[in-house]
Amino acid sequence: MRCVIARFPFDLTRDGVLESMRGVKPEPVTDDLVIVGRRRYPAKQVGQVITGQDRRDFSTAEILRAMTRLGFTCRTPPTGGPAPATPLARKAPATPGT
Numbered sequence: 485m486r487c488v489i490a491r492f493p494f495d496l497t498r499d500g501v502l503e504s505m506r507g508v509k510p511e512p513v514t515d516d517l518v519i520v521g522r523r524r525y526p527a528k529q530v531g532q533v534i535t536g537q538d539r540r541d542f543s544t545a546e547i548l549r550a551m552t553r554l555g556f557t558c559r560t561p562p563t564g565g566p567a568p569a570t571p572l573a574r575k576a577p578a579t580p581g582t
Contacts, residue, residue, distance in 0.1 A: 487550045489535055490542035496534065498554045504534050516544045519557040527551070527558070 486495050505520045508529075516527040528539045531547040548558045 485550075485553060487546075487553070489531065489546045489550060490537055492535070492537070494535060494550075496550060496554060498556070501530075501534055501551070501554060501556070505530065508533055515561060516548060517559050518547070518551045519559070 485497065486493060488494070502520065505523075505525065508525070510523050510525045511529050513524050513526050517524045518527050518530045519525075520530065527544045527547045530551065531537070531542050531544075532539050535542065548560070552558050
């Protein structure tokens, strides 16, 4: 599949990505991720490996779009949403005779 990443054209295939990522140790994931095989990689790490470009040269969205079109599962962390539930404060029991 032909795609443009950071204004450069690339001919990517699913097998080519799998081969490129073989033996690459995943970095800790803190943001968007791509699942390649059974491993979860940060999107920027995948982009750097498959394009050979510096991570500052392309956006995460470009990589997620290309990997999705190739059939890889991509995840984006949820943004916003409700705050986590906090337990309700318990009232102290009334003391007898007061």
